[in-house]
Amino acid sequence: MSFLRRFLALALLLPALARADTFVFTAIPDEDESRLQQRFGKVADYLSDRLGVEVQYIPVKSYAAAITAFRNNQVQLAWFGGLSGVQARRLVPGSEALAQGYEDQFFKTYFIAHASAGVEPADQLSDSLRGKTFTFGSKGSTSGRLMPEFHLREQFGEAPQKIFSRVGFSGDHSRTIAQVQSGAYQIGAVNYSVWESELAQGKIDPDKVRVIWTTPSYPDYQWTIRGDVDGRFGDGFKERVRRAMLELNDPELLASFPRQRFVPASNSDYAPIEATAKAIGLLDD
Amino acid sequence: MTDRTGSSAVLFQLARQSLSYGEQRVLDDITLTIRHGEKVALLGPSGAGKSTLLNLLYRQQPECSAWQPQGGGLVDLLSVYQNIFIGALDRVGSLPALWNLLCPLPAHRRAIEALAQLLGLQEKLWQSADRLSGGQRQRVAIGRALYRQQPVFLGDEPVSSVDPLQAEALLKHLLEKHETAVVSLHNRQLALDHFDRVVVLRDGRICCDCPASELNAARLDEFYQQPDSPAYERPEPASEGWVIRTS
Amino acid sequence: MIALSGLLPSRGSSARTLNGVCLLMIGGALLALIGADIQLYSVDPWQELSRIGLGLLQPGWRDFPTLLEAVGQTVAFALLAVALAAPLGLLLATVFHWLPVRLLCAALRSVHELFWGLIFMQLYGLSATTGLLAILVPFTGVFAKVFAEIFEQQSPEPARTVPPAAGGLKRHLYTLIPQSWPALVSYTRYRFECALRSSAILGFIGLPTLGFHLETAFKQGQYSEAGALLWAFLLLIASIRFWLRPRLIPLYLLAALWLLPETIGFSNGGYLWQFISSDIWPAAVRAGEWGAALDWYAMMFNEQLWPGLVQTLLLTQIALVLSGVVVLATYPFASRALAGPVLRWPGRFLLLVLRSTPEMVLAFVFLLLFGPSGLPAVLALALHNGGLIAFLVANDSDAERNGPHARPDDPKGLMRYAYIETPRRFPALLALLFYRWEVILRESAIMGILGIATLGFYIDSAFEEIRYDRAFLLIAVTALLNMLVDSLSRRLRRLARSDRAGLLSRRH
Missing domain, CATH: 3.40.50.300 (P-loop containing nucleotide triphosphate hydrolases)
Structure with missing residues (x-):
């Protein structure tokens, strides 16, 4: 196998084996993905200062790519969503949730509706949603897919495809808002913090689109680290990373995520997410 | 019969x-x-x-058999020399044949120059076949058949x-x-x-x-x-x- | 029979078979229209659309070095991939008569570059290797097929005057390859443009090419940045003929090697074996529980494969016929003979925009306009592919304008369109259309945002849910479907007695 691997490495121009002592992390923020390299490069510098090893940031496009990189050991630390964190930790035994954002302890999803849909805000989702068009965010998103689908199934006892006349995946929270605001979809499910920030920026016209229901809170984004980092970067490395995260207080760095600060988290915090994912068939037992 | x-x-x-x-x-x-x-x-x-x-x-x-089809079977992009040389492909190895595409083999060059003289193509030997008139093309085809050197x-x-x-x-x-x-x-x-x-x-x-x-x-x-x-x-x-x- | 077809002049094409094929396709599309998921919703898109329009008119990019770097890497991936894929394809084309090679090539090209990217990402992480292979692998399949077709179109006569004892290698070297050289070169040039598009699109899954920034900007509604990227890409494509000089290619290749992004982090490629032996098989198969495995396959068939297949075929059929309409409607505006030397520039610009704008962007604009259904998908696919074919057809018309068939007393304007240009271009047009059938089938993967569950939608979901067993099954079925469509279109092309290699060879 090792011969074959070496041969493949040569034959397929496998990139030069990058410095094995570099600690690499990735992160996809839930809003504003522009200039990732510049913004998270600063986080890398902060971590490098605190940890005494070279730290690099690698930008990825999707949770699936982040999980793959985490599993391949291309990155050792990742800022995952609730669901993607669970998926990643299932694939890499020994990996741990280190810390989550302060806001992530009680994350929410908003159901939003275009004015013409004629759906009134209420304490729970009503039958007036039936037959409307509906869009999730990205397929692997916790706030844009997992939790809204869970609550839809719970309240209607049916798959979303049965409730709505059409179910789309906008791919992104900002897209969800744009598509519902333009009436392309009548209903959408969106990460509450993205909604609040776009509302503050004046990108949302309240006459056209409004929140009709808010989900109960659930845990979301968290830092997850591979279990084998202590072996590679020295004993206690994992704890030092955790401390570095919890003590991160530079507002500019925190704004990249964007979170107020980080608080401790553990794998068990995400048991409800795992159970939910299993309940709606996104994870196999 | x-x-x-x-x-x-x-x-x-x-x-x-x-x-x-x-x-x-x-x-x-x-x-x-x-x-x-x-x-x-x-x-x-x-x-x-x-x-x-x-x-x-x-x-x-x-x-x-040296075979000359109606159209002549010329390869437009190749020179008159190369087109005639094709008749000898069974007499040269693969590597010399490959080399000959870049730089003519001296022995064949001499033989084909003589043949071109006979066919009235000596002026055209290094032109590509697509630049030739119908009659010239046919003479190249004859050259290839002759260069096959078959009975x-x-x-x-x-x-x-x-x-x-x-x-x-x-x-x-x-x-x-x-x-x-x-x-x-x-x-x-x-x-x-x-x-x-x-x-x-x-x-x-x-x-x-x-x-x-x-x-x-x-x-x-x-x-x-x-x-x-x-x-x-x-x-x-x-x-x-x-x-x-x-x- | 093969011997006979070489011996005897083949029968000429008949307008009747051509018309029959067309009617069949149009009839199929009309039938598909009944079954397809096409609807109109009343929408209020003007706020968003005006922002998009404004962004396109006022492109802005604050970070110029990043833009340059993205352009450079887009070119680097495309150039290296084509430089490797074309010779490989040439080798495979010489043994293309061998069935296993044909099947292998069909399998390679039946999987979309994005999915190849996702597969190689499992093995090589986010690296230059992944990006290169994602273009290289399907392109090799395409090159092999098209090169073999170009070979097929060459006169067999020169090869038959070669001494039989000379053997295949020398025969190819002296006849087939020089005979088809112009066509090979011009197709490779054309394919390079496709590679640039693929390279840009691969940014969608994380390679540092133009698509990386474009997707982000577009997703986040930063339309002036998206506009800048789109313009940069259009400029890149439009200027190919000015900078892609044969003599400079070695230099470019060296620069491309140097430009390839450095792989960040250690990616050991060590998951290859696990990926092949375990990841892509359902748990029940791995455990040897055949009853459960059967249930799994039945579930996949009922819930994803069958409905996905039906939607994919319906949309593809409509998009194909609509592409034909787009071609017939747009190519005259880019043809020198029909639009004139000056007026054809707006037409050429339109075709450039159509073929270079990623379908995802087109689909999104139409989604805003018409609401979510098959309609935006069909329109996006038809405009993109129609624009591409119209570009090739217009080039063909330009190349033949002073050709042997040109007569000073040829009619002008509409009559020329109806009596000269269109009939002359039609077989090639049809052939290109059939060829794009495969491509449209692959591209149907973009329909996720429209809530249309095509096979591509399910494949994308499977990757997103880290369910490689599902992804593998769906990709395998898509590949089979592609092969089927390929052989069908091959047959239809034969019926239409087309001449695509001829078209491509005359383009430059």
Whole structure:
């Protein structure tokens, strides 16, 4: 196998084996993905200062790519969503949730509706949603897919495809808002913090689109680290990373995520997410 | 069919061969034997099946035949030299052949230069084939056939685009250089002058197969005339030598 | 029979078969229209659309070095991939008559570059290797097929005058390859443009090419940045003929090697074996529980494969016929003979925009306009592919304008369009259309945002849910479907007695 691997490495121009002592992390923020390299490069510098090893940031496009990189050991630390964190930790035994954002302890999803849909805000989702068009965010998103689908199934006892006349995946929270605001979809499910920030920026016209229901809170984004980092970067490395995260207080760095600060988290915090994912068939037992 | 060459080895043999393409019968019940040393001219109106017959013959002796198809089979992008060199591809290894594409092999270069002189192509030797006139292209094709250096020549109207004087000289040279030849022609006089046997095809059938000495231009003309066309009443001028007419 | 077809002149094309094929395709599309998921919703898109329009008119990019770097890497991936894929394809094309090679190539090209990217990402992480292979692998399949077709179109005569004892290698070297050289070169040039598009699109899954920034900007509604990227890409494509000089290619290749992004982090490629032996098989198969495995396959068939297949075929059929309409409607505006030397520039610009704008962007704009259904998908696919074919057809028309068939007394304007250009281009047009059928089938993967569950939608979901067993099954089925469509279109092309290699060879 090792011969074959070496041969493949040569034959397929496998990139030069990058410095094995570099600690690499990735992160996809839930809003504003522009200039990732510049913004998270600063986080890398902060971590490098605190940890005494070279730290690099690698930008990825999707949770699936982040999980793959985490599993391949291309990155050792990742800022995952609730669901993607669970998926990643299932694939890499020994990996741990280190810390989550302060806001992530009680994350929410908003159901939003275009004015013409004629759906009134209420304490729970009503039958007036039936037959409307509906869009999730990205397929692997916790706030844009997992939790809204869970609550839809719970309240209607049916798959979303049965409730709505059409179910789309906008791919992104900002897209969800744009598509519902333009009436392309009548209903959408969106990460509450993205909604609040776009509302503050004046990108949302309240006459056209409004929140009709808010989900109960659930845990979301968290830092997850591979279990084998202590072996590679020295004993206690994992704890030092955790401390570095919890003590991160530079507002500019925190704004990249964007979170107020980080608080401790553990794998068990995400048991409800795992159970939910299993309940709606996104994870196999 | 008469056996005029006695005990020479049989090179080509067809026995009651027929060939159809879809509805259309191209060759119909052809029986033909050609022996070593014969020079056979193949005549007949367009569409009579001459090319098809020559193709069939080539398939019987591909190894020892120099084959010149109607279009010449030139490769446009290659120079005259390379086009002639193709005839020698079985005599050179793969690597020299590859090298020759970049830089001509000296021995072949000399031989082909001499050949080009003979063909009147010495000025054009390094031009690509697509820059040549029809007559020049045909001479390149003849060059390739000669450079095959085989005992048998099979040519499908090999000199049709060359001017009449040169045509005669080239045909003579081809017949000298090959012990056996089967050549389709549309110039009947050339056939009578230079071949010892004439085979006339019409509508896929052999309608005449006899020594050239037993034929003359007037007799040959009869084979070309169409019973159902107005031209039947109006004999072709004997001097013209070829017929351009489709049925 | 093969011997015979070489011996005898083939029968000429008949307008009747051509018309029959067209009617069949149009009839199929009309039938598909009944079954397809096409609807109109009343929408209020003007706020968003005006922002998009404004962004396109006022492109802005604050970070110029990043833009340059993205352009450079887009070119680097495309150039290296084509430089490797074309010779490989040439080698495979010489043995293309061998069935296993044909099947292998069909399998390679039946999987979309994005999915190849996702597969190789499992093995090589987010690296230059992944990006290179994601273009290289499907392109090799395409090159092999098209090169073999170009070979097929060459006259067999030169090869038949080669001494039989010379053998295949020398025969190819002296006849087939020089005979088809112009066509090979011009197709490779054309394919390079496709590679640039693929390279840009691969940014969608994380390679640092233009698509990386474009997707982000577009997703986040930063339309002036998206506009800048789109313009940069259009400029890149439009200027190919000015900078892609044969003599400079070695230099470019060296620069491309140097430009390839450095792989960050250690990616050991060590998951290859696990990926092949375990990841792509359902748990039940791995455990040898055949009853459960059967249930799994039945579930996949009922819930994803069958419905996905039906939607994919319906949309593809409509998009194909609509592409044909787009071609017929747009190519005259880019043809020198029809639009004139000056007026054809707006037409050429339109075709450039159509073929270079990623379908995802087109689909999004139409989604805003018409609401979510098959309609935006069909329109996006038809405009993109129609624009591409119209570009090729217009080039063909330009190349033949002073050709041997041109007559000084040829009619002008509409009559020329109806009596000269269109009939002359039609067989090639049809052939290109059939060829794009495969491509449209692959591209149907973009329909996720429209809520249309095509096979591509399910494949994308499977990757997103890290369910490689599902992804593998779906990709395998898509590949089979592609092969089927390929052989069908091959047959239809034969019927139409087309001449695509001829078209491509005359383009430059």
